[in-house]
Amino acid sequence: MNRFKLLVVAAVLVQGCSMHFDPFLHSAENTDAEPEPVSPPANGLWYQQAPSEVQPPSAAPDQRLQQSPLMVFRSLGNSYQASYIHKSLDDYAEQMAMQLVGNMQGPAQTRRMAVASFVELDANLKQTSVLGNQLAEKLMAQMQGFGLPVVDFKAMEQIQIGAQGDLLFSRDVSELARQQDIDLVLSGTLVRNARGVQIHARILSMQDRQLVASANGFIPAVVVDSLYSPPYVLSE
Known part of the structure; x- marks a missing residue:
């Protein structure tokens, strides 16, 4: 009889342990399960943290918020534009210079080069801008x-x-050298659209106007807009 009672008690304990740990086991199985696919949001914006930026759960909420920047992806059919970009105009100028040097025809180290302002691609090709001057x-x-x-x-x-400083540069033709010893000229055109400015750069030979090198690039609108703060005024 005692042996039978012991068997009954053992069976009850085993059943109780199984019932107690079922939720835990079920939770573990759900954790390892593959995530369900998520439907894209209606506005077309996705916010996803980089794996290296995700903070452990032990971190404070404020710390996770500050140290976990979001990557923003734009879906097709959405006109979202970034309000900030880590690149500056110097980065785009460097990329364009690399293209120009890479496809330059003929020796260039012995030919003197001048760089002129980039102009708007319009009917007269004589209108420059803050971007055109700074890019040059x-x-x-x-x-x-x-x-x-x-x-x-x-x-x-x-x-x-002078009293306000010592000046070397001028845009007054009468103050500049009448004879300029220049072999090549680097310049280009600007084509604007809603998202930024398309740049078409070229190097021309002053002797025969032959195209020596060319390069194309695109500068986002947020980078162009940053050039106008503080205000920059072109003299008439």
């Missing part, structure tokens, strides 16, 4: 960094010393 300045530094002899034709023959 940055490309001047980039091309010189590649070892090409760059000429700054805006430098006067003499330094003008």
Whole structure:
């Protein structure tokens, strides 16, 4: 009889343990199960954290929020545009300079190059902008960094010393050298659209206007807009 009672008690204990741990086992199975597919949201925006940026659950909520930046993906058919981008105009100028140097025809180290302002692609090709002037300045530094002899034709023959500073550059033709020893000219056109500006750059030979090198690029609108703060005024 005692043996029978022991068997009954053991069976009850085993059944109780099984009932107690079933939820835990069920939870573990659900954790390992494959996630159900998620339907895309109506607005077309996806927010997904990079695996390296995900913070452990032990981190404080505020810390996880601050240290877990979101990657934003735009779906087709949505006009979402980023309000910030980590690249600057220098980065795009560097990429364009690499393209120009990479496909340049003929020796360039012995030919003196000037860089002119980029202009809007319109009927007269004479309208420049903040972007056109700054892109020319940055490309001047980039091309010189590649070892090409760059000429700054805006430098006067003499330094003008004044109370507000000592001036070397001018846009007054009468103050510049009448004879400019220039072999190549780098310039290009700007084509604007809702998302940014398409850049078409080219290097021309001053002797025969032959195309020596060319490059295309795109600068997002957020980068272009950042050039206008603080305000930049073009003199008439």
